[in-house]
Amino acid sequence: MVRAGLTTERLTRAGAELADEVGFDQVTVSALARRFDVKVASLYSHLKNSQDLKTRIALFALEELADRVADALAGRAGKDALAAFADAYRDYAREHPGRYAAARFRLDPETAAVSAGARHAQMTRAILRGYDLTEPDQTHAVRMLGSVFHGYVSLELAGGFEHSVPDAQESWAWIVDSLDALLRNRATP
Amino acid sequence: MVRAGLTTERLTRAGAELADEVGFDQVTVSALARRFDVKVASLYSHLKNSQDLKTRIALFALEELADRVADALAGRAGKDALAAFADAYRDYAREHPGRYAAARFRLDPETAAVSAGARHAQMTRAILRGYDLTEPDQTHAVRMLGSVFHGYVSLELAGGFEHSVPDAQESWAWIVDSLDALLRNRATP
DNA sequence: CTAATTTGCCTAAAGCTATTAGGCAAATGC
DNA sequence: GCATTTGCCTAATAGCTTTAGGCAAATTAG
Numbered sequence: 001m002v003r004a005g006l007t008t009e010r011l012t013r014a015g016a017e018l019a020d021e022v023g024f025d026q027v028t029v030s031a032l033a034r035r036f037d038v039k040v041a042s043l044y045s046h047l048k049n050s051q052d053l054k055t056r057i058a059l060f061a062l063e064e065l066a067d068r069v070a071d072a073l074a075g076r077a078g079k080d081a082l083a084a085f086a087d088a089y090r091d092y093a094r095e096h097p098g099r100y101a102a103a104r105f106r107l108d109p110e111t112a113a114v115s116a117g118a119r120h121a122q123m124t125r126a127i128l129r130g131y132d133l134t135e136p137d138q139t140h141a142v143r144m145l146g147s148v149f150h151g152y153v154s155l156e157l158a159g160g161f162e163h164s165v166p167d168a169q170e171s172w173a174w175i176v177d178s179l180d181a182l183l184r185n186r187a188t189p
Numbered sequence: 190m191v192r193a194g195l196t197t198e199r200l201t202r203a204g205a206e207l208a209d210e211v212g213f214d215q216v217t218v219s220a221l222a223r224r225f226d227v228k229v230a231s232l233y234s235h236l237k238n239s240q241d242l243k244t245r246i247a248l249f250a251l252e253e254l255a256d257r258v259a260d261a262l263a264g265r266a267g268k269d270a271l272a273a274f275a276d277a278y279r280d281y282a283r284e285h286p287g288r289y290a291a292a293r294f295r296l297d298p299e300t301a302a303v304s305a306g307a308r309h310a311q312m313t314r315a316i317l318r319g320y321d322l323t324e325p326d327q328t329h330a331v332r333m334l335g336s337v338f339h340g341y342v343s344l345e346l347a348g349g350f351e352h353s354v355p356d357a358q359e360s361w362a363w364i365v366d367s368l369d370a371l372l373r374n375r376a377t378p
Numbered sequence: 379c380t381a382a383t384t385t386g387c388c389t390a391a392a393g394c395t396a397t398t399a400g401g402c403a404a405a406t407g408c
Numbered sequence: 409g410c411a412t413t414t415g416c417c418t419a420a421t422a423g424c425t426t427t428a429g430g431c432a433a434a435t436t437a438g
Contacts, residue, residue: 164328
């Protein structure tokens, strides 16, 4: 019989696509096997288990998102950088809701250490360089930006702003504007 | 044989407790049956299915959280109200992580309509009365507050601020402060 | 206070997911 | 062309979900 050509790489990518189609929670080893028209047990030569699959999808999504954000930030500073960062984040979540959810999957500390998590933190701090914040304000600001963006995107994906005015895009712009003003006000004199 | 005295009410409450102990995602009809020392099939006289159980826990959590927020807001206005709202929200999530997660469970529109969701929205708007915002700014502000608080609490529960300085409480205070300033700046002259 | 009815929990069974063990055939190396 | 490695398979166990049908306990009626 002809082989399917499974590899951990291909399974991870297909898992990410599956996540976008059916939701990260619904990503199962069985569903993935069906997609490759292969028996479930066959995947266990390439994946330790279900948790391993999800972890790999999470790492993949974190890298991909970090790459996008890095592209968006290139050559920008100040409010421009803030808006680019915000949009990169939100656009990724809307294009790839399953991968976005994967990127929020809780990793064990050792795995988190080798993930793109650190790049994300660095890029957030890079944006704040435009606002002259000193510690501990800078850390507070990092946390605030992470909270607003993640919170907004989660609520939007959960349908929280559907069928209501003004539309989600307008509020997003208002919020980015407000955050820029807020950070300028917090600047160390 | 002696009966266990199952009711939909008791199952929902026990489900909420279970959620706090093992996480909302891990709440299963089987686990709940074990907790009552009863066979799984027995629960199906009181619950339509697993989804029904989760929906009931979600509605319960939404009510409970709304009650807490209402208590916290009583007699307060302005920044005081904002801080009380924020703390009620965060404290609930830390005391009852499973219920908090349940409160974010996506409900179908008909169920959402009879949930305490509307009370939450009203209370958020009530806080903004202290800041003289007119539409559409008020709606933008409602969305922003929801995003920041939900985002911060999710990140904190996911362990995002563990083992790092300054501690989560300090950033929370800084953020509430900043939001108060932001909203005052946005006031309609 | 017993008889009829309703209600509550049980057993049984089928279907889906996760995971492990062991086998045969295809691909690869010599 | 033969030996080895590798890849996908079958088989089996275990847990969760859900439905169907049964018996006993609680409730109501006579």
